[in-house]
Amino acid sequence: MLSYRHGFHAGxxxxxFKHFILVYLLNHLKTKKPFTFIDPFAGAGTYPFEDKFMQKNKEYLTGILKVLNNKITDLYIKDYLDLIHLANNNKKISLYPGAAQFALLTLDKKDTIYLNELxxxxxxxxxxxxxxxxxxKIDNTDAYSNLTKMIASSKSQKLVLIDPSYELKNEYDKVLKLIKHTYSQFKDVCYMIWxxxxxxxxxxxxxxxxxxxEIENTNHIHIELKNTNLRMxxxxxxxxxxxxxxxxxxxNxxxxxVQLFK
Ligand SMILES: C[S@@+](CC[C@H](N)C(=O)[O-])C[C@H]1O[C@@H](n2cnc3c(N)ncnc32)[C@H](O)[C@@H]1O
Structure with a gap:
């Protein structure tokens, strides 16, 4: 039984870090048409601050609000922040977009967004x-059993976000198996695993x-912070x-x- 709700942690x-990289990749990969973004662990896709799960821990206060309240110079970070303002109709920030909403705001109408949530x-x-x-397109299936079907459902350039809740004891092993199996069948997809x-x-x-x-062209990014006040x-x-x-x-x-969160 799944108990994780992304609202506890959104923003x-x-x-x-995740959604900054995601927006960068979407903007750069969508130039190859047709293009499909797949989020097999999609959550609710958008997170209003007033939602009861968001209210519980308010992790966004030490996350995205910290970034929005600082001066940013990097143009790619600015692209990501612009989308957050757009999701809030350029008014006071009252929601944090999930991957689905970032994709909707970044991609063109002819691109496909394939969402799945168990x-x-x-x-x-x-x-x-x-x-x-x-x-x-929205499905209600087990991502571990159905990811290959989702990828095979269209011929296009694809970005797949693997963003599970890691709430099962064996979930790290499940992710490893999922990647090994999926990559062996679809080697030209761009995969982002969190x-x-x-x-x-x-x-x-x-x-x-x-x-x-030993998957070819694997890039590893690891970010260590201190005193985050979170378990993470x-x-x-x-x-x-x-x-x-x-x-x-x-x-870059x-x-x-990282300097903002140190
Ligand atoms: C970290 S959240 C997703 C956040 C989302 N990708 C985003 O960036 O906005 C992980 C989600 O995966 C869902 N989930 C967990 N196990 C799943 C499974 N086997 N198949 C599909 N969804 C699953 C959880 O219910 C949860 O909503």
Whole structure:
């Protein structure tokens, strides 16, 4: 039984790093048409601050609001922040967009956005938030069993975000198996895999095991912070099939973001 709700954490520092990279990739990959973004672990896709889950921990206060209240110089970070303002109709910030909403605001009408969420209530929220859009497809399945079907459903350039809740005991192993299996079938897809750094042996083991998969063109980004006031003391990503220039641009921007959270 799934109990995780992304609203407890939406807009925290890990979301900032994750969605900054996501927006960068969407903007750079969508130039190859047709283009599809797949979020198999989609959550509700948008998170109003007044939502009861958001109210509980208010992690956005030390996450995105910290960034919005500072002067930013990097142009790619500015692109990401512009979308947050746009999601709020350029008024006072009262919601944090999820990956689905960032994709909707970044992609063109002819691009496809494929969302999937297993939790039944969260799936209903996702549907309510996005079903009116003709280029959005929404499913309620187990991502671990259905990702290959989602990828095979169209012939296009694709970005796949692997962003599970890591709430199951064996979830790190499940992610490793999922990537190994999916990559063996679809080698030209760009995959972005997120993980939390809980300062536990299992984080290091996951990183080592992932790198031991020896998937070509795997880029590893690991961000350690101190005193975050959260259980999470950092975060990380594996990005498969990233161009060298994109890696450089992302690294430069991440350096600026990390300074804000130190
Ligand atoms: C970290 S949240 C997703 C956040 C979202 N990707 C974003 O960036 O806005 C992870 C979501 O995965 C869902 N989930 C967990 N296990 C799943 C599974 N096996 N299949 C599909 N969804 C799952 C959870 O219910 C949760 O809503």
């Amino acid at each position: 925290n520092f890990a979301d900032v 939790h039944s209530n969260e799936y209903l929220n996702l549907k309510k938030n996005f079903e009116g859009n003709s280029n959005v 993980y939390p750094d809980l300062k536990q042996d299992k984080t290091q083991k996951f990183v080592d095991d992932f790198l031991n998969l 003391q950092g975060t990380g990503f594996f990005i498969i099939n990233l161009l060298k220039q994109d890696k450089q641009n992302i690294d 921007a991440l350096n600026e973001l």
